[in-house]
Amino acid sequence: MGLERSRRLLVLYGSQTGTAQDAADRVGREAVRRGCPSVDVLSVDEFDARLLPSEDVVIFVVSTTGQGDMPDSMKEFWKFLLQKNISDQWLEHVHYAVFGLGDSAYQKYNFAAKKLDRRLLNIGGKPLVQKGLGDDQHRSGYEGAFDLWLSSLWNALHEKDPMLLPRSIDNLDASTQCLDSPKFEVIFHSINEMVATGTSTLSDLNCAKNLIGKVRSMSLGKSHYKRPQYLLQLITNQQLIKSDADADVRHLEFESSSSDLRYQVGDVLEVLPAQDPDAVEAFIRRANLDPDCYITVRPKVIGKHHDSSADMSTPPVKLRTFVELAMDVASASPRRYFFEVMSFFASAEHEKEKLQYFASPEGRDDLFQYNQKERRTVLEVLEDFPSVQLPFEWLVQLAPPLRTRAFSISSSPLAHPDQVHLTVKALTWTTPFKRKRSGLCSNWLAGVVPRKGVPIPAWIHGGCLAAPPPSEPLILVGPGTGCAPFRGFVEERAAQKAEGAAVAPILFFFGCRNQEKDFLYRDFWVSHAQDGGVLAAGSGGGFFAAFSRDQVHKVYVQHKMKEERKRVWRLLSGGAAVYIAGSSAKMPADVVTALEEIVAEEAGLDSEAAGRWLRRQRAGGIFIEAWS
């Protein structure tokens, strides 16, 4: 008696910023081009893990994020797979393959993919090919490994199951390749259809939130923030460091237009940046469209009749509004597929050739140099290929979605009810081709004039730093902008102390380059380090700052920590929790190493035992929030 098994290729991706999703989409496309009768590409959080055994072939594309962790969208799925009571034959009828996206500059290189691959094997899965590991450090990024791995995958799958993959070789001759069909359709509405009240005025907050939510829902998937929780007004914009320093760090204070802010210290504020109106305008004109026309965008549903009731709930919006809110035109870089599709719409021969070259395996490295490493924007690419006229639905699909940016909150709601503060560094850098680039969100925020300008769409959620109870001693390490969440911690504990609560001491290590130039919130820390303050040395806490460039040899936070090893050990052995935050990739690991060394010395353990003791510390724990 045959259980009818599913005859399809399932591609599951665990993506944090969309890269793994793009890679998974490519797997899907290539499968279709090789004759696969049924392919589905889904995010792992759209798939019920319990149904895994009923699949035939599953391809996983997963990114490694944070400190070697699974992407957020994958955490539930992963937890399910880790259950002890899953038998080692659970997936005995399932063939699988794993491709990981990671960065070899990190010690925990591609840990997510490595762990997943091993676990799938352990519970009975049959690997089609060895796991592939994409590396951002490779000269063409993850695609360096991806191309090879994909070829080996198609060969293996074709051998194993020719019904599911009839052709292992794609016809790579660009001239015979067909254009796929776009995923979206765009409906243009005539002015007559539009009622005057179609445009919302931002004075009605709920209306504005709904509009933003609806527009972003037209084309963005599950992982994106759509309807804002809050619309924030900037009330203070203060430059924190001297203007001759080579960076611009701002202290920003926001209040909510509806006075409903709810958060805890350690939480994260997600902000949707506004794009340069000139850039948006230029982009729309380049697409030969009228910014003021009204459109509806919706996913194209192949095969089934479209549910027309969906149209009623989403009124048409101005094209300009759609682009402003959902499409990143002047910041993020497009992917390889963008160039591939462009080649079909290039009327100039040399442009067509170049685009086909960029989309091919031979041109991959050159494309990486030109596009990814340079952070080429959609607008710049369209400018470089002026003969290309992409239909708008393709632009909707291929332009990177406008993403929110996350910032650690630097205030305590106890100290500033109805306000939320951020500490933001306006990022700028120079590309390999010596072009100046600047971060979209940080620079826009730095330029917002307080109490003027449109409300800012924002969301609040928990981060990696759990709010500590007042009675828990703390060791905080936050160099540079890493001090932001700890400003909130200190404010909160000071407020709790003022209310009469029994508070435990805080030991805080800060670091920056020069005491005179970029000592963020200096007065704040110093005032709380006075006698009786929460950072006071007398109570067992303390405030110590490392100024890396004020002397010949470099002094970093970990050096200061070693200097104060007795103090650190006293708190650690008393059950202190350790919090580490900052923008450097290596710093958390260096700090943990320093802690291990301190524990080893003060407790008389060898380094391995010290490491174990640190990690098993039940009462405390180590919390790390690192951003790039």
Added chain:
Amino acid sequence: MKQSALLLTDSDFVPVGAALSAIRGFQDLGEDDLLVITRALQLTGQLPFEPASLSVIVFASKSLELPGEQWFEDVIRVLKPGERSSYRLFSSSRSWRQDIYAFLQPSSALERKLLFAGFLEVHLIDMKSVLQPEDTTLLLTMKAKKASWVVGSSFSLKKRVLPKIQIEDELDLIDEDSLLTEEDLKKPELPPVGDCEVGSTRKACKNCTCGRAEEEQKVQKLALTSELLDNPKSACGSCGLGDAFRCGTCPYRGLPPFQLGKREVLLSQYLKKKCRLPSVQVSLSGSFLAADI
């Protein structure tokens, strides 16, 4: 009290062997303990049992339609506290995978109904074994438990410990770090440093006259003089087309596209306008945006 099990089915008849195997998996039950009710959904009124009198209840259904809430409440009424009930769905359709997707919606509806009726620990079991004659397959099984306490019982509240993210009280998960081998844990080897400067992979233009075609080995960057800036000219004709078409040693690399002989204001000029801040020489890997880490 003698333990007893009840099998409810909406079929008209069920073979004895099949009935016994349906309650297989629940302990300590012999043939004498099993009661079977067929056409169960057509019962009117309550199940003819005393409250809390049955140890095991299994419902085997062929239909995707769920019984109503009252039915579940009645089941829980006759079930002993702390005992288990199981709801099993069979399908006679061949393409059962399609069915399961059709059923997945009602399976959550089923979960809800069980929860509303007062069952605890409702969970879906994935089972591959087949318990019915050949043309049907077991699609899914949902198990639920009746609470072991009854109305009127009491217990004391323990002092609450504030929850922490890092504490691992999920002891029924394996240690994920055990999945990594020695090999995995070794410090990864960085691939050979990619050139941030002139790319050795850049091809020369087809009709290159700047000399790159001859000098593939050496990296010779041609200087961008102010004269070249004011009066752009290009022998190969590619320089004005933009970075996508320029070769590795092109003096105009990094500049927007232009027309030979004159400088135009271009679409992306606004970018230069907005960038007020001094440039920062930061060496970043190309992963700045694309890093999923």
